[in-house]
Amino acid sequence: MDGHVPEELRKWEELIDCKLKPSLVRATDERNKLFEQQKVVSDLRKNIENLQRNSITNMRTMVNIGSEVYLQAEVSDTRRIFVDIGYGFHVEFTWDEALKYLPSREELLARKIEECTQRIVHIKADIKWIYEVIRQLLNIPEDPYVEERVL
Incomplete structure (x- = not known):
């Protein structure tokens, strides 16, 4: 094997291990958090509609006061609620105002989820492409079973 191949192989493996895989983990975590936010917004909309x-x-x-410690609370007027609009800001809305705002929040979260999904797809494609480069560097023949599954 050429002395140049191990060095080139090491660089490709390093790119996968040090850059692409951590990026994939971050993008997946970000998308999961967005899914959680999307569920919270959807649940809030349904709860307001039920009220x-x-x-x-x-x-x-029951109100979570932190560290999963709950206190019982009485809400004397549910017609005005505070909605988390992001970045730690809360806005007081009536039910109707909240129901007008929440669809735009849901759309924004859906767009962000789609962006994260596209980023994940691109990272995975990059990883797959680099594995193909490594296979060619090592002169490993293509696996015929892999081709059959793709077709």
């Missing part, structure tokens, strides 16, 4: 449909203007609930 509105059932004309519930007061209620008792």
Whole structure:
């Protein structure tokens, strides 16, 4: 084997291990967080619709005060709620205002999820391409079974 091949092989492996795989993990984690946010927004919209449909203007609930410690709370007027709009900011909305705002938030999250998904696809394609380069550097024949599965 040529002395140049091991050095080139090491560089390709280093690119995968030190750059692409950590980028893939970060992008996947980011997308998972966005999925969680999307579920929270969807649940909030459904809860507001239920409150509105059932004309519930007061209620008792459990409130997380931190570190999964909960206190029982009485909400005397549910018709005004605070909605997390991102970056730690909360805005007071009526039910109708919140129901007008939430679809735009859901659309934004859906776009961000799609962007993360595309980034993940590109990273995976880059990794696969580099593995093909490595296979060629090492003169390893293509696996005929891999081709059959793709077709």
